[in-house]
Amino acid sequence: MIALWLLGLACESPARFSAELTLSDGALRAALPTEAELPQGPVDADAGRVWLGVQVAGAETEQGVSGTYARDGDDLVFTPRFAVQPDTTWEVAWHPPGGQGQVFVMPVAASRPPGEPPRLVRLEPGAERVPENLLKLTLTFSKPMRGGLTLTDHIHLTDLDTGERDDRAWYRQELWGPERERLTVLFHPGRVKTGVSFNRDFGPVLRAGGRYRVDVTEGLVDLSDQPLQAPGSWTFTATAADQTRPVPEDWVLTAPGSPSAMLTLTLDEPMDRWLLEHAFAVEDPLGAVPGTWTPADGGAAVTFLPRDPWSPGDYVLRQVGQVEDRAGNTPGRIFDGPPETVERQGPIQDTWHFTVEDP
Amino acid sequence: MSLPLLVLALWACGDDTTTPTDSATTADSGTTTSAVSTSLADPVQGDPGLQSVHMASFAPDGTLAVADGAGQQLVAIDLAAGDVTDYRPDIDDIYQLIAEAFGDSSGPEANIRDITAHPITGRIYVIAERLATGEPALFQVNDDDTVSVVDLSDVTYSAVSLETSPGASSLVMALEWSGDHLIAAVTDANWTTNQVASVAVPVVHGDATTVTSTKTYHRTHNRWETVAPVVSMGTYSQDGEPAVVGTYTCTPVVRFLAGDLAVGDDKTVGATPFDFGGGKQVMDLVVTDEGLYASIEGMLPYSSDPWENWGVVRVDMDRLTQADEIDEDAQQMLGAGGTMAHDDASRVTALDGSYRIALVDDTHIVALQHAGLHVIDLTEE
Numbered sequence: 001m002i003a004l005w006l007l008g009l010a011c012e013s014p015a016r017f018s019a020e021l022t023l024s025d026g027a028l029r030a031a032l033p034t035e036a037e038l039p040q041g042p043v044d045a046d047a048g049r050v051w052l053g054v055q056v057a058g059a060e061t062e063q064g065v066s067g068t069y070a071r072d073g074d075d076l077v078f079t080p081r082f083a084v085q086p087d088t089t090w091e092v093a094w095h096p097p098g099g100q101g102q103v104f105v106m107p108v109a110a111s112r113p114p115g116e117p118p119r120l121v122r123l124e125p126g127a128e129r130v131p132e133n134l135l136k137l138t139l140t141f142s143k144p145m146r147g148g149l150t151l152t153d154h155i156h157l158t159d160l161d162t163g164e165r166d167d168r169a170w171y172r173q174e175l176w177g178p179e180r181e182r183l184t185v186l187f188h189p190g191r192v193k194t195g196v197s198f199n200r201d202f203g204p205v206l207r208a209g210g211r212y213r214v215d216v217t218e219g220l221v222d223l224s225d226q227p228l229q230a231p232g233s234w235t236f237t238a239t240a241a242d243q244t245r246p247v248p249e250d251w252v253l254t255a256p257g258s259p260s261a262m263l264t265l266t267l268d269e270p271m272d273r274w275l276l277e278h279a280f281a282v283e284d285p286l287g288a289v290p291g292t293w294t295p296a297d298g299g300a301a302v303t304f305l306p307r308d309p310w311s312p313g314d315y316v317l318r319q320v321g322q323v324e325d326r327a328g329n330t331p332g333r334i335f336d337g338p339p340e341t342v343e344r345q346g347p348i349q350d351t352w353h354f355t356v357e358d359p
Numbered sequence: 360m361s362l363p364l365l366v367l368a369l370w371a372c373g374d375d376t377t378t379p380t381d382s383a384t385t386a387d388s389g390t391t392t393s394a395v396s397t398s399l400a401d402p403v404q405g406d407p408g409l410q411s412v413h414m415a416s417f418a419p420d421g422t423l424a425v426a427d428g429a430g431q432q433l434v435a436i437d438l439a440a441g442d443v444t445d446y447r448p449d450i451d452d453i454y455q456l457i458a459e460a461f462g463d464s465s466g467p468e469a470n471i472r473d474i475t476a477h478p479i480t481g482r483i484y485v486i487a488e489r490l491a492t493g494e495p496a497l498f499q500v501n502d503d504d505t506v507s508v509v510d511l512s513d514v515t516y517s518a519v520s521l522e523t524s525p526g527a528s529s530l531v532m533a534l535e536w537s538g539d540h541l542i543a544a545v546t547d548a549n550w551t552t553n554q555v556a557s558v559a560v561p562v563v564h565g566d567a568t569t570v571t572s573t574k575t576y577h578r579t580h581n582r583w584e585t586v587a588p589v590v591s592m593g594t595y596s597q598d599g600e601p602a603v604v605g606t607y608t609c610t611p612v613v614r615f616l617a618g619d620l621a622v623g624d625d626k627t628v629g630a631t632p633f634d635f636g637g638g639k640q641v642m643d644l645v646v647t648d649e650g651l652y653a654s655i656e657g658m659l660p661y662s663s664d665p666w667e668n669w670g671v672v673r674v675d676m677d678r679l680t681q682a683d684e685i686d687e688d689a690q691q692m693l694g695a696g697g698t699m700a701h702d703d704a705s706r707v708t709a710l711d712g713s714y715r716i717a718l719v720d721d722t723h724i725v726a727l728q729h730a731g732l733h734v735i736d737l738t739e740e
Contacts, residue, residue, distance in 0.1 A: 045507075055459065056459055056462060056463065056464045057464070058464050059459045059464065060452075060455055060459075061455060061456055061459060061505070062505075063456050063459040063460055063505050063506065064459070064460070064505075065459065065460065065461075065462045066460045066461065066462070066496075066507070066508045080462055081496075081508055082461050082462050082489060082492070082494050082496075083462075083492050083494065084462060085462065085463060085491055085492075088462060088464075136549070136550070144493075146490050146491065147470065147488075147490060147493075148469075148470045148490045150665070171608065172640070172656075173550075173590075175530065175548045175549065175550055176548060177528070177548050178429055178528040178548070180493060182548075184548060184549055184550065186550055188608075189587070189608050189609075190608055190609055193580065193609075194580075195580035195581070195582065196577070196580040196609055198609075198637065198638060199580075200637060201637050201638045202638070223491055223492060223493075224491075225491075272549065274549065275549060275551065322549075322551045322552070324549075324551060328586070333585065333586065335586060342583075342585070343585065
């Protein structure tokens with residue numbers, strides 16, 4: 001995609017800016033005078049800069065753009081280390097050995113063409129009622145997004161009963177998924193946990209019976225600075241705190257009834273959706289069964305569809321990753337509870353056996 | 360000096376003992392070191408394939424450890440030491456310098472994740488991420504207040520893997536060398552894990568990390584915690600043994616023996632010698648022979664300028680190492696609005712507005728302060 005909006009850098013034919021300077025294949029090439037005594041190959045950056053200095057136009061310092069220098073044939077070549085962004089203009093100081101210095105202003109990357117703006121695909125949990133000790137929001141976007149946020153500037157929590165916005169609702173740490181399309185926002189754990197200083201000083205974020213709205217604003221932008229096309233919101237009512245652990249022994253496995261049917265695991269309460277997608281594995285006697293896990297019923301169930309139709313036989317479903325309910329409780333421990341009850345003692349079920357019958 | 364002579368002079372500065380960089384460097388006339396890493400064993404040569412640089416830390420011999428959370432690895436690199444410098448950066452806008460090195464025109468285009476200093480050369484390094492692309496980079500701060508990218512694409516290194524939840528990328532909150540171990544505080548993009556990963560030093564390429572989680576007493580709510588991730592770490596010596604001190608989202612300061620963390624038990628129990636107190640958030644900490652220094656949000660009276668909310672407190676070393684007032688008896692150090700709640704704590708006013716801090720030596724701290732990069736002489740405090 002980047003190649004679409006790069007001017008000159010990605011053109012098949014080089015962009016010529018002077019008798020000596022051209023942009024070609026992502027690099028700036030300067031034609032050296034014939035008398036230049038410079039060996040072929042890499043050139044020390046300090047030396048290269050003396051002849052061919054590259055700055056961003058309008059730079060406030062003489063820092064220069066990071067890159068490497070090399071002699072290639074009759075050219076001194078500057079290759080930027082980092083991807084050139086749209087709307088970039090370089091100010092190039094060309095001081096050929098034995099020649100007169102000149103400065104060129106060179107637009108090296110054009111404005112990006114209008115592209116598909118980012119959308120908020122999901123704002124979770126998204127339920128009408130959630131416990132007052134809700135721990136996380138998860139925002140899923142249609143495109144990779146830019147980080148470096150002050151979360152409260154872009155994601156607002158409003159108490160609908162008072163009309164007041166809570167600017168201390170979120171923990172400051174941004175938690176982006178690896179592709180930067182998923183952002184997990186933590187309600188400040190110090191306010192979710194009872195008895196903690198933040199909780200005492202500022203009160204809990206949510207109170208049972210209260211009505212709230214989360215607004216995701218267009219201040220969130222993608223990697224090309226395009227704002228959210230359709231900012232989203234979620235209105236909900238807080239219910240009593242959930243201070244109980246999920247109980248795997250109460251989960252119900254429904255085996256597939258035919259070679260093309262899904263396996264369903266019904267849970268005892270809604271869980272974090274993203275964790276559910278990675279929490280389980282199916283094995284047959286030969287090993288792992290490839291397929292797709294999909295949360296269902298608002299996170300209260302998860303289904304598995306194998307890549308290939310089921311073969312009749314015996315299978316094992318294993319829990320291989322963490323699951324958490326909306327309050328951060330896991331089968332092994334309560335996120336916030338009396339110390340003597342926080343951790344569950346004894347074994348916890350983490351395997352389920354099932355059989356696919358011969359149709 | 361004529362231009363050709365200047366070029367020749369600059370050319371002569373590049374030798375095999377200088378860290379490979381690719382931007383302006385004003386050579387210092389100080390001593391060039393040639394330290395050999397004793398912190399690596401059976402390393403490999405090449406590109407470690409860093410997908411991210413969350414944190415970085417130097418071993419006493421100058422070996423650089425890099426936490427690549429997105430790449431699920433810790434990488435120890437034999438980084439050529441370069442010149443010893445006594446230059447103390449005094450840069451008003453480090454974000455601007457880094458943005459321009461990335462090829463961007465304004466400072467807000469970069470996120471600074473960590474700062475660190477080379478223990479032998481005194482050179483300061485900045486770890487940054489380009490916001491538009493997520494590209495990570497390690498920058499060296501030069502003696503003319505410029506920055507240069509350190510090329511990590513062809514280095515001698517040992518890498519060990521990090522493992523967190525399946526499908527999740529790791530988020531490394533802190534990274535330290537402590538005695539015979541390299542230790543990382545790790546969570547994930549869902550904040551579901553509280554892990555401390557350790558690897559023995561010398562770091563053997565492909566070796567495994569041992570992983571534990573921590574069980575710590577949080578004085579402000581009188582409760583043992585097993586869920587909270589460590590968010591900052593420092594190292595020191597506890598009764599002659601290498602030790603790590605860590606902080607959490609809540610405000611206890613918890614110490615561990617490095618050897619205990621390295622055992623890899625399900626839970627490593629820490630000792631809480633003090634707590635900063637309500638409404639605070641520790642971002643970074645360092646430990647000198649004299650005391651623990653922590654940068655804390657909420658230590659100063661609230662301001663709409665985020666930088667004005669950061670301050671640094673110093674807590675006496677005796678308070679960190681003492682054995683009499685631990686866990687349930689831990690004392691609170693800070694009060695409200697910049698006040699001290701204990702005689703063992705004092706505000707370091709020269710570091711007001713500091714977000715990240717790192718030790719240059721036992722008497723100097725480099726700070727990311729009001730968007731600048733400044734070195735503070737602790738003996739003048």
